[in-house]
Amino acid sequence: MTGLRGCGFVLVVAAMVLPWASRAADAPLSDQAKAFAALPDWSGVWMGTGTLFERPGNPNTDRMLRDNPPYKPAWEAAYSKFLGDVVRPGKYLDPLTVGYPTGMLRTMAPARGIQFVVRPEMVWVIHERPDLRYIYTDGRPFPPKDELWPTFEGYSIGHWEDDTLVVETISMMGGVPLDRTGLILSDQAKATERIRKIDARTITDEITIEDPVAFTRPWTITRRYTKRNEQYPRVESVSSLENQRNPVVGGTTQILLADDLADVNSPYTDDLRPFALPKMPAP
Amino acid sequence: MVKLNVLLALGCAALGCATFAASPTAAHHTASMFAADKEIVLSGTVKQFQYTNPHSWIQVLVPGDAGAPVEWSIETQAPVVLLRAGIKPTSLQPGDKVTIKLHPLKDGGAGGEMVEVTKEDGSIISLRGPGPN
Incomplete structure (x- = not known):
């Protein structure tokens, strides 16, 4: 009896678990997952x-x-x-x-x-x-x-x-x-x-x-x-303002040379210089 | 701007004012300030490598006629373009002895557009690579 009862327990548990396991294996995708799965893979740079x-x-x-x-x-x-x-x-x-x-x-x-x-x-x-x-x-x-x-x-x-x-x-x-x-x-x-x-x-x-x-x-x-075929392709944003040494003056593109850079000042007093970006010109 | 017309003329003569082949990438500002049909060669010491957007700059101290060094500003591409050509922020260090080939400024100022840099160990830095892809 004990054996039969044990067998019955196994069957009952199996009857409870197997459908669940089966659903886990091919669980229906959510609508959102289905929508993503239907899209092409254009990943990369x-x-x-x-x-x-x-x-x-x-x-x-x-x-x-x-x-x-x-x-x-x-x-x-x-x-x-x-x-x-x-x-x-x-x-x-x-x-x-x-x-x-x-x-x-x-x-x-x-x-x-x-x-x-x-x-x-x-x-x-x-x-x-x-x-x-x-x-x-x-x-x-x-x-x-x-x-x-x-x-x-x-x-x-x-x-x-x-x-x-x-x-x-x-x-x-x-x-x-x-x-x-x-x-x-x-x-x-x-x-x-x-x-x-x-x-x-x-x-x-x-x-x-x-x-x-x-x-x-x-x-x-x-x-x-x-x-790009690197394993870990790098992407960078190219700011036009970070170190802009080609200002446009009077419609003409200029170039700031070494002597001209000396004229680029902090907009603040010297003790507050850390609060300005390194290349920020005076207003 | 510092005028170094004599140096420019000498460099230009030494190179025969070779026409420069197209570079793989292009600056977005007008490059009309550079003499694209001229190349000069400078030898000097790197003061600073500004690895910055929208363009990077190599500041180089070049012995001047009067004895005092002249600081040249050599423009090149944005960091991400340099990186893809294998040029890293550490590729040029202050104190490096370099020979730089460049398109000079038309007005004779101490600046230009980088063509290639040769370091003391013979290694060459240029936008042609080597680099991935």
């Missing part, structure tokens, strides 16, 4: 490769190059004049130099590294410049017109088509340069991107820009990003 917007190489030579968007004649004439009068003589003041955001679409043409943080409701593109771009993938529509205003990054809504992130961006501030030649769009431009990981080390972004004010037709370019 990615570097822009040769590009239309931001050519690699020495700006002293490459500034002679230019992109060729399908500008309307008046825009082409203005861009050509800007290249001749400002860019080629080396007088161009790149807003990045003085701390402005990168701005769409230049965010997708990084001279430094970028990261894609892919979440179910949003994708963040983090730029080392530094800059941050938000792409909403939570199913929302664009806001009504009276809740939109021009911004450097615009307003981006995305959705997934299998492993491709399709993004539409509107409300981008006109006149924000797309590259070092000063190429610009109007504030009516719209960008449609198809971002996809095509192999373990390559992501591509096919960007079609429509600009009814500046362009005669849509302009499509493709950006490529290559994954």
Whole structure:
């Protein structure tokens, strides 16, 4: 009897435990976990490769190059004049130099590294410049017109088509340069991107820009990003202000040499010097 | 700014004013203050390596014509770019004897844009690497 009772106890316990153990092995994922599991893995640090917007190489030579968007004649004439009068003589003041955001679409043409943080409701593109771009993938529509205003990054809504992130961006501030030649769009431009990981080390972004004010037709370019292959890739924010020795004076970029640095003072009295950053200039 | 036109001219002549090949990365401010078509070579002693954003700077004391050393300011890239080229904050130390190849300032000031640095042990620091990726 004892043996039977013991056997019965085992069976009872097994009947209680086994279903639980089975559920633990293939426990149903939470809705949030399912949503994450369905997303592609774009982890890592990615570097822009040769590009239309931001050519690699020495700006002293490459500034002679230019992109060729399908500008309307008046825009082409203005861009050509800007290249001749400002860019080629080396007088161009790149807003990045003085701390402005990168701005769409230049965010997708990084001279430094970028990261894609892919979440179910949003994708963040983090730029080392530094800059941050938000792409909403939570199913929302664009806001009504009276809740939109021009911004450097615009307003981006995305959705997934299998492993491709399709993004539409509107409300981008006109006149924000797309590259070092000063190429610009109007504030009516719209960008449609198809971002996809095509192999373990390559992501591509096919960007079609429509600009009814500046362009005669849509302009499509493709950006490529290559994954850095270190085991522990390093990412750094590049502040424009930390040790800015190229101030812009009267529209011309200067260089602070050793003698000029002696003129950089603390904004406070000497005994309060620790409260100022090392390179903070006097106000 | 200290004028060292004689030194610049000598360095330029010694190099034949070679045209510089494109560097792998580019500064975001206009580089029009640098003579991209000229290279000069300086020998001196590192005073300070400013491993800083948005650009790093090598402060080098170079023997001057009048006897007193002249402090040169040699601009190069942001730390993260240097690191990826294998150049670390410790790669240049105060007191290091170096030979620096640079694009000089057009106005003859004591500054320029780094091309490469050769240390006393023969090792070379440049944006071409070596470095990961």
